[in-house]
Amino acid sequence: MPHVSEVKNIVEVRGIGFSYGNDPVLSDITFDIHEGDYLGVIGPNGSGKTTLLKIMLGLVKPSAGKVLLFGRDISEFRDWTRIGYVPQKVTNFDVNFPATVHEVVLMGLYARRGLFKGVTKKDHQISMRALDQVGMREFHNRLIGDLSGGQQQRVFIARALAGQPEIIFLDEPTTGIDEHAQAEFYTLLKKLNEKLGLTLVLVSHDIAMVAKEVMHIACIDRTLVCHTSPQEFLKASKPDNIFGQDVRVITHHHHRH
Numbered sequence: 001m002p003h004v005s006e007v008k009n010i011v012e013v014r015g016i017g018f019s020y021g022n023d024p025v026l027s028d029i030t031f032d033i034h035e036g037d038y039l040g041v042i043g044p045n046g047s048g049k050t051t052l053l054k055i056m057l058g059l060v061k062p063s064a065g066k067v068l069l070f071g072r073d074i075s076e077f078r079d080w081t082r083i084g085y086v087p088q089k090v091t092n093f094d095v096n097f098p099a100t101v102h103e104v105v106l107m108g109l110y111a112r113r114g115l116f117k118g119v120t121k122k123d124h125q126i127s128m129r130a131l132d133q134v135g136m137r138e139f140h141n142r143l144i145g146d147l148s149g150g151q152q153q154r155v156f157i158a159r160a161l162a163g164q165p166e167i168i169f170l171d172e173p174t175t176g177i178d179e180h181a182q183a184e185f186y187t188l189l190k191k192l193n194e195k196l197g198l199t200l201v202l203v204s205h206d207i208a209m210v211a212k213e214v215m216h217i218a219c220i221d222r223t224l225v226c227h228t229s230p231q232e233f234l235k236a237s238k239p240d241n242i243f244g245q246d247v248r249v250i251t252h253h254h255h256r257h
Contacts, residue, residue: 001192003237006061008034008035009032009033009034009035009068009071010034010035010037010070010102010166010167010168010199011032011033011056011067011068011069011201012032012033012067012068012220013029013030013031013032013033013052013056013065013067013193014030014065014066014067014068015028015029015030015063015064015065015066016029016030016052016055016062016064016065016066016067017029017063017064017065018048018051018052018055018060018062018063018064019063019252023058024222025048025051025142025222026048026051026052026055026062026175026220026223027051027222027223028064028065028223029220029223029224029229030065030224031063031218031224033167033199033201035166035197035199035215036193036197037200038189038190038193038199038200038202038213038214038215038216039200039201039202039213039214039215039216039218040074040178040202040204040210040211040213040216040217040230041053041124041202041203041204041216041217041219041220042203042204042205042207042210042217042218042219042220043205043219043220043221043225044205044221045205046223047221047222048220048221049203049205049220050088050171050203052220053169053171053201053203055067056069056074056169057083057085057169058074058077058200066256069082069083070082071221078210080091081164081165082162082165082166082167083165083166083167083168083169084108084161084163084165084168085160085168085169085170085171086153086156086159086160086169086170086171086173087171088126088171088172088173088175096145097144097145097184098145099143099144100140100141100142100143100144101131101136101141101142101143101144101147101155102128102131102140102141104144104155104156104159105130105131105155105158105159105162106119106123106124106127106129106162107159108127108130108158108159108160108162108163108211108227109123109126109127109163109193110164122184123178124204126162126164127140127158127162128133128140130158130159130161130162131155131158133158133161133168133192133196134155134157134158134161134188135152135154135188136154136155137153139151146234148181148186149176149177149178149181150177150178150180150181150182150184151183153173153174153177153181153185154185154188157170157188157192161192164197165198166198167198167199167200167201168192168198168199168200168201169201169203170189170200170201170202170203171203172203172204172205173185173202173204174186174204174206174209180220182209185204186209186213188211190213190251193215201215210230211230211233211234212230214230215229215230216228216229217229217233218228219233221244
């Protein structure tokens with residue numbers, strides 16, 4: 001098992017709320033993400049999972065509450081190279097864009113070294129090492145559009161790894177990927193968490209799969225339903241409604257009124 005530092009928080013979410021106009025999306029969400037953790041953020045469709053993710057990444061401003069990254073208020077945080085992000089693939093990339101796998105991964109270095117600096121030998125080494133880490137080195141000269149969905153998703157993880165982050169956020173990363181590729185993908189994530197000590201935050205609607213893989217679960221349904229271990233989550237859930245909308249019964253200590 002990887003070492004999780006219960007005292008070292010990478011992300012602190014404090015009383016987060018968010019509304020679109022008069023429509024509340026999130027309400028009073030508070031939890032921490034510890035160094036070395038592998039957190040699954042789950043919940044029904046429309047529960048606010050992706051909005052919460054974007055708030056933690058500073059892409060959306062909350063209506064209430066605050067987020068601290070590495071102990072700093074997100075409004076003052078500047079060290080974005082410490083954070084990696086793999087968005088939903090469908091919104092993420094035009095796969096017809098004529099770029100090789102190696103070029104896509106090099107894009108992950110732009111935040112660290114600036115967009116118009118020449119690519120150095122060290123940049124190439126970092127890119128190839130990231131491809132090694134996801135098992136895609138042999139494809140480095142292939143066009144991104146010629147790869148399968150599962151292979152593309154590995155390349156997007158390599159792109160995030162190239163920035164050498166300490167935490168990676170992934171938003172529904174297995175959408176549109178077949179079951180075999182999904183299983184391989186989750187094996188890769190576990191390896192990154194355990195061998196590299198990377199902190200991972202995975203947003204997914206696939207409750208059964210996530211519960212098998214992650215170290216902690218944050219269940220969101222506009223508010224924080226629970227933040228617990230997968231074992232506790234499954235024990236407190238009725239099998240017939242884990243996949244339904246009514247996941248509120250799983251909590252013992254966060255009551256909705």
